[in-house]
Amino acid sequence: MRPKPPAGTVLARLDDLPDPGARASAWEGGAVVLIRRGVTVTAFTNLCPHAGLPLCLPDGRGLLHAGETLVCPVHGASFDAGSGDCTGGPAAGDRLTAIAVEIVGPEIRAV
Numbered sequence: 001m002r003p004k005p006p007a008g009t010v011l012a013r014l015d016d017l018p019d020p021g022a023r024a025s026a027w028e029g030g031a032v033v034l035i036r037r038g039v040t041v042t043a044f045t046n047l048c049p050h051a052g053l054p055l056c057l058p059d060g061r062g063l064l065h066a067g068e069t070l071v072c073p074v075h076g077a078s079f080d081a082g083s084g085d086c087t088g089g090p091a092a093g094d095r096l097t098a099i100a101v102e103i104v105g106p107e108i109r110a111v
């Protein structure tokens with residue numbers, strides 16, 4: 001199980017994220033996946049509930065389909081970018097672990 005970031009932890013700069021797009025945080029070696037859609041950012045523990053493997057590629061990129069669906073690169077489970085609910089694939093009925101974040105100036109911080 002990966003740790004949750006303490007409140008106030010800077011997870012990324014907003015400008016470091018593709019828009020729309022998904023990327024692993026630098027914090028704890030990519031422990032959090034951040035999803036940006038305009039000025040909205042959601043964050044989840046970077047582990048797929050199907051087999052407990054990272055949701056991001058080794059280079060940190062996350063696969064965001066149509067700006068709304070995060071796709072696990074291992075077996076293709078899909079997750080709603082806002083809620084983290086599984087919307088298809090082998091993790092059906094499961095969901096990602098949400099991490100509350102806020103945008104403070106140029107930074108994305110854990111709440």
Ligand code: FES
Pocket residue numbers: 048049050051052053072073074075076077089090091
């Ligand atoms: S580990 Fe993500 S779908 Fe299997």
